[in-house]
Amino acid sequence: MGLLALKTFRHGVHPPEAKDETSGSPIRQFPFAPLLVLPLIQHAGKPSLPEVIEGQEVVRGQRLARPDGFMSVSLHAPATGVVRKIGLCPSISGRMVPGIFLEPHPASTQEVALGEPCPLETATPEAIVAAIQEAGLVGLGGAAFPTHVKLSLPDDKPVDTLIINGAECEPYLTTDHRVMLEQRDDVVMGIRYLLRVCRAERAIVAIEANKPDAARHIQEGLPDDLPASVEVLRVKYPQGAEKMLISALLGREVPSGKLPLDTGALCINVATAAEIGRLLPAGRGIEERVITIGGPAIEHKGNYRIPIGTPLRFLLEQVGVDEDVNRVFLGGPMMGAAAPSLDIPITKGTSGVVAFTDHAAAATHRKIYPCIRCGYCVDACPMLLNPSQLGILALNEEHERMADEFHLLDCFECGSCSFVCPSHIPLVQQFRAAKATVRKARQQAAAAGPTASKEAPA
């Protein structure tokens, strides 16, 4: 298969992949931290409602918080122990959020208490969606969007293709790679559950060409009765973004302001699919996840199955970290977020921890020059926007114009424009700030009354 024959999307960039150091290391179990911090909001939506009280003894796998309405999921105890405190805890968003502080019992065998199983043989689609919400599943690729919301499909939007996203285009991260190699049966089981819910004709497991072993392994393991195939994609960032995958695999474009569902495709991360296949038959909740711990500053790089709520400080102590460590990212270096404090816990949406030393970070710590309109960013933007023009407007604070004329809200902050900019302009950050301003203004306009909000796009 020639390189050019592989499917891909338009534009995009080629950051150094840096995956070799961890892609060969099998998933290992991470120890329990002396205190686990469990934010009640680890998903997009409303915070979960705690069901335990301070001082209560809980068992690993027990439900700690129930969903508050549809846009919310359950939270389960990652360890057998005692609830020390229910109060504010730091989060990667830079806000204090309500959370549960759980102290694991050191001597416990950490047996998992199981809930109500949802066996594939008898489960209806509605039961599967409910079980997924009960299991507390969110998109494990990083967005942490509740999976059951994604699977609650309106009747007028049929799904013809289920895309299992194993592209993992983010540098340094190898969790999906290892999950595909080590949890193939779970992935297959997850696809069966998902096909039952979305009634798609076929499933495609999309894998970038830098993971040939995973592609081969999954291909060999797909049973004949499953309408699923493996598609190898060209290595390019951001290949793993939903809209890029749909464009590469199906040649369809998601309309501005619409969801992938509107094109008849449903994208689910391969790690999420594997967890569906692992948790639902047993009636378990998600209380641990696989993450990659890597980057130049980490001594024992690798892939770990880690209890949710492990604080960053404990994690770095365990794996060993260079004393020059300067930046720690949750998620990958392209779309991940820089950790503002080492007290921040690993949450369901954290796909990796990448740490850089002072030396390595210096490369990104450069002087910012004015835009020379070279157009590199225009060539890089996978959404076919004009980041150069947007950046100039951002400097002039013309936020409404950015949104109305230059489709600011279509930007999904992949960072390709900032990555290629020879003037080192922090474009994505400007866009993120502008988006926050625009959203705030529109919310206020909407709150002010229907007459005032007529300028909002349909």
Added chain:
Amino acid sequence: MITAVAALSGLTMALATLLVLAHRMLHVEEDPRVGLVEDMLPHTNCGACGYPGCRAFAEALVGGEALPGKCTVSSEAGRERIAGFLGVDVGAEAKRVARLACAGGTNVARRRARYDGPATCRAAAQVAGGGKSCFFGCLGFGDCAEACDFDAIRMNEHELPVVSEAACTACGDCVEVCPKDLFSLHPVSHRLFVACKSLEAGDGILEDCEVGCTACGRCAQDAPGLVQIQSNLAVVDYDRDHRTDLPIQRCPTGAIIWMEPEGPRKGREAAKIIRKGTLPPAAT
């Protein structure tokens, strides 16, 4: 030659007639006082009166919907002039000012991380909330000072905004621009003020900021009802009589203060902080 002159003159006359007709027939009757009142207003279009600019406010004034007192930018004499012109009351509107609910300058509040992106609060707030140790505190890049059309906000030597009571018109631009929602508009009479928004409990906050509210509750004890501890923060109930500085006296950190026109005054038991330089970042 003559044809050309005649043709052009004819065309000119025809178009002039059209213009005259349009002027007569499409004329909109407008109260001439609106323009005069608008000229008496300060032309800042700040929106502090609640109307979308001075013109709209002038229309409201002439229409009797509002009183001149709503314009906080005009001088006292200016408001009286408009009131006299329209034959209405000035309408005593209590002067309001913007107040910042944070006192954590760089000399008293720690940083937990170094932020080196674009130097605006709104951009910094996007990166994990900025570099301040306190998740609630002022980031100090001065978006509010930039947004203020009246130069009422200046950044002091500790990167903390200082609002000039005299210059502030309570237009609310700073309230809108602050990503941490630290500004609020208060009548000047609200002298008793809690300059902290941290909801963190207990003395742990002092490691981040020496002037934070630890929710010790002494202010609430000294002025029962007037000050209450809600979600680990002292809250003043301005519906009660708040013209007493009793609650600030025993505050150990100086989080609850008495706002004098020339600056905040702390209680006598508040820790004296004489540090001029920057606090070192917290050890990680």
